[in-house]
Amino acid sequence: QVQLVESGGGSVHSGGSLRLSCAVSGTTDSFEVMAWYRQAPGESREVVARSGSESSPYYADSVKGRFTISRDYAKNTLSLQMDSLKREDTAVYFCFAWSPRRNVVYWGQGTQVTVSS
Secondary structure (H helix, E strand, C coil), X not given: CCEEEEXXXXXXXXXXXXXXXXXXXXXXXXXXXXXXXXXXXCCCCEEEEEECCCCCCEECCCCCCCEEEEEECCCCEEEEEECCCCHHXXXXXXXXXXXXXXXXXXXXXXXXXXXXX
């Protein structure tokens, strides 16, 4: 059974940093697309950063220049370095993995990030 397990969430003051990690278990196959989404209370889930077939990763405008997504294909992990955090970054962050070739999509259980002033 494939699982995505996030870690690294927590509470931090504005301007601080956190690093999220997502470990894929249950398969050694890589995914064409992996991404980080987030969902704030009362809001829809939104993509934060995506790593896929594009030459460079995609970032939401709200996090450009502050967040960095990276993948370790050998370990089948995904990370999100979050710097200069703002209160509006407070949300549950989800790891996402998609293989259109295998027609599968997986979500992690989410990890809470709370940024206080």
